[in-house]
Amino acid sequence: MKSEYAVEFHDVVKIFPTPEGSQVNAVDHVSIQINHGEFFSLLGPSGCGKTTSLRLMAGFEWPTSGEVDINGEKMGRKPPYQRPVNTVFQNYALFQHMTVFDNVAFGLEMEKVPKDEISRRVNEALEMVKLPGMGRRKPKQLSGGQQQRIALARALVKRPEVLLLDEPLGALDLKLRKEMQLELKALQEQVGITFIYVTHDQEEALTMSNRIAVMSRGKTLQIGSSVEIYERPNCKFVADFIGETNFLSGTVKTIDKDRVVVALTSPEQEINGIGIGNLKIGQRVSVSIRPEKVHLLDDDGSEVVNQGIPENQLKGKVIVTAYIGSDTRIVLELGPGVRMKVWEQNAISTLDPEAYYSVGDAVRIFVPYDNTLVLPEDIV
């Protein structure tokens, strides 16, 4: 009988002593539910507790308080070798004194699987990671990408309930990494095993995951699909960490259901946006506007009219432009010291310099109200 969740954290806390003698909450009251067959990513900057969370699942660490369940079973202080999970390590941790075959066979030998079955399953696993016939080599004779695949085969051959991956692509070059991302995703769909993936690379997480938990300072800030955390971040940290965005600060003026009017500090004007969380009138907020969700027009000199229309308008002056092919990245100055990044898609192919904005152009910015998010100042 399958349990409700593949992995569940019940209010898990992990405290480490620091060398200075104080304590740090590496994982701070985290509750997560991870579904069966899900590709779930733990995303955050270094030191946010994502790797510690993974190690708590693997059994390399035990929670200070709270409970980790795997497959509905309480793990308590169960050692790693009794847990139905396997790990792909960041540095691969391949056994250099064994051949590739013996590396992959190691886990099956521990389970006392019969010899002929071991050799069948190892060869299957090597085929699955597209390295058939490499069994006799030593790990050192393989490239970084190949070693990575061996580490993956070594963990997958055990057919674990959950596969834990600790930044497995971190050591690969960009091109190989992108290839492996798609391959890993395809592999996960093929084998149907729950993948829990630790990364600090937001693009990697967005590409591969069904759901992502964004972590900071030991806490989970937001758990949701790629679309949810990008389009509706629940706090300033998430909006900032996932993708790029502009923040304008201000105070809440009126609230009408989820539509919030904010009085910006600079430029001194009002802006409409979608309110995130429980906002109060008069509260200090950050308004997040993604650089690609903005329309630019030449400024015709007319006044900015905002009240009552769902489209926000701002005025600015171009101070930097960078043509990067697919789009042109422009930095605007909205007021003294207030800057905004805008990405204009180069939808029309032309050599005419007049078709592109240049430094010094006065422009008008249109931002639909639902592209404008009103976020409380950070909760962490």
Place this chain on the structure above:
Amino acid sequence: MISEQISEKPKSKYSITRLLRENSKAQGLFLISPTNIYLFILVVLPLILVTILSFLSRGTYGQVEFKFNLSNYTRLFDPLYAKILGYSLLVGFGTTVICILIGYPLAYFIARAPARQRSLLLFLILLPFWTNFIIRIYAWMIILRSGGLLDSLLQWLHFTQAPLNLLYSPTAVMIGMVYEFLPFMILPLYTSLEKIENSLLEAAADLGAPPWKAFLRVTLPLSVPGMVAGTILTFIPAMGMFVVPDILGGAKTILIGNVIRNQFLTARDWPFGAAASMVLMLMTMVLTLYYTRKAGFGEELLV
């Protein structure tokens, strides 16, 4: 100007600088020559002298006579000397094995200690070297002699009633040998154990290996280079040791090292001493070569 330069060229045709500049073999030979000269004077030359000496004869008054003679070697097959050779082999082998048995847990403990304590622990291992080796062996006399420190301690703890009479016994020799060579086993073992990343043991556990299996399948094989290096550093000098059996073994324990020393210093039979040295060296060499063929030189330690 140009013609001058051209005419100058043939002059430097045979100069050493030119040779070194253009011939990479000569270059290599030149660069390695300090080592070669060193090795020739300190190793090759004495070895040749000892080899020649081993085929000469002893004169009536202990002088060396230049008369070719094979009896130095045939004498070594005399049961008396064959037994000593065999016993030396046994002591060398025993010392090495006991050093591994005691040294491995110690090296493991140091390698797994917190980084800050490691250098202190290593320092403690090396500390005895600050005192002369012979003085330290004499200290063992005080510890091991009847009614000495060890006897007093054991009797005080009521483990034993009577003196153990350890001094001047094969046991005392073994204790002294192990004491002397233990650091040479611990240090290379430590080096290889310290290099084993914790993530490898985590990987083994993750794949289902309980700690003892992880030790047998991961830690032990990865520490073999250290064990090989430690064995070479222990076995070879242990085979030729004569100070420890002299001081702690009394007259009862004679190793091949003592035989050689006595031939040169008391019996004044240099040719026989030289022959015994040659046999010891050949025996050690054959065993070491056989061993390193099987297990490597521990060169992985250098990586």
